[in-house]
Amino acid sequence: MxxxxxxxxxxxxxxxxxxxxxxxxxxxxxxxxxxxxxxxxxxxxxxxxxxxxxxxxxxxxxxxxxxxxxxxxxxxxxxxxxxxxxxxxxxxxxxxxxGRRPPEAGRDRTDLPRGVQTLLHQQVTYPAYLSDGAWNVVAANALMGEWFPWVLRPRPNLMRWALLEPEAREQMLDWEDACARVYLAMLRVAANSNPGNAELRALVQEILDSDADCRRIWAEEHDVVEHRDGHDFRLRLPYHGHAEVRVTSHVLLPIQRTDLRFVFITPADGWAGVPR
CATH class of the missing domain: 1.10.260.40 (lambda repressor-like DNA-binding domains)
Structure with missing residues (x-):
């Protein structure tokens, strides 16, 4: 033998x-x-x-x-x-x-791989952006800025906008179930996966300290969500003349920078255009 x-x-x-x-x-x-x-x-x-x-x-x-x-x-x-x-x-x-990757020590947040930047800015059909582990938006294409002007503000952060800004509750329909519960579940996974990330801990604390609805959902829910890849959600944006549109988010990890998320948003159910 x-x-x-x-x-x-x-x-x-x-x-x-x-x-x-x-x-x-x-x-x-x-x-x-x-x-x-x-x-x-x-x-x-x-x-x-x-x-x-x-x-x-x-x-x-x-x-x-x-x-x-x-x-x-x-x-x-x-x-x-x-x-x-x-x-x-x-x-x-x-x-x-x-089972973890080494920390991205000393890497400038704006130091993006050229190929990733090119792919992002050549995407002219749908909104697309790059975010880091704490959901700071580090780059976005032109259409993302047109759909969501908040990404053009200083230090834009997806979680801070979606969970704390009043306009998010108007623009993301069914805000509590389709947005807040999902995003808080994502924060729960991230906070437990990377407990040493002080920026992430501070973001979670800021959101819970600032909003009673988020505190209530955080206390009563135990769901966890790693990412929003493939999730559908409904929007009502000024860019579309406030008409309702349904879209799907797609999340990719650039091989050169797996600490970043490459996110793009496409029409759901074969919807081929946008009302203007």
Whole structure:
């Protein structure tokens, strides 16, 4: 009978990868190890990596052995730095160990991939926009600005507009069931998925502090919604002469910036035009 393959020895194991990444670093070139005794040779040991990342050797050994622990984001970033990991290797480490992507540290909110910007602005048939993890609208095409002029205001935020602005309750029909309950359920998922996001926590608190209807819905509902892809909703906008239209939202994640949402809005049920 053929022996089962040990996951620690296969080519996909994070244990195997960590050992390989550690093995390619010459300990003699590591500044943090200069002057320690005994003087390190070429091989970077687990003890060396533990010293470089500020943890015990046993804690780092648990990571390299593939044992599940509560490894913090900060610790994993220190490991990536110590082992001189590339962006793709750091992504692999985070996904394998925590199931999360590494933080988008230091990235300018306006630093958008050129292809994504081009696709956004070449979309001239339907409204489209990009939002970040806290639903700040970071870019929008011209038609989005015509349908929803609020995106042209300083620091536009979808949740803040939809849940707090009086005009949203007039323009989004069946506001409580089709809008507020869905958006609050999305905020609930996001807040629990990324508890360290201070901006997101502040947004949730601002909405609950500012509106009694949102507080009531938040307290009485326990629904969770990850995104609004494929959801239909009814609008009555000045752009359409206040006639009712039904549309569908579509949510995509740009591969270059998965911290962003690419959202575009199309007619529902084959509706082919807009009343003006």
């Amino acid at each position: 053929k022996a089962a393959v040990d996951r620690a020895d296969d080519g996909e194991s994070i244990s195997r990868l960590l050992r390989a990444w550690r093995g390619r670093v010459d300990a003699r070139t590591v500044r943090e190890l200069r002057g320690i005794f005994p003087r390190p040779g070429r091989r970077l040991s687990q003890a060396h990596v533990a010293r470089m990342t500020g943890v015990s050797e046993g804690w780092y050994r648990a990571l390299e052995a593939g044992r599940r622990q509560d490894f913090s984001e900060r610790f994993l970033l220190r490991v990536a730095e110590a082992l001189r990991l590339s962006e793709a290797e750091t992504l692999t480490l985070f996904l394998a160990v925590s």
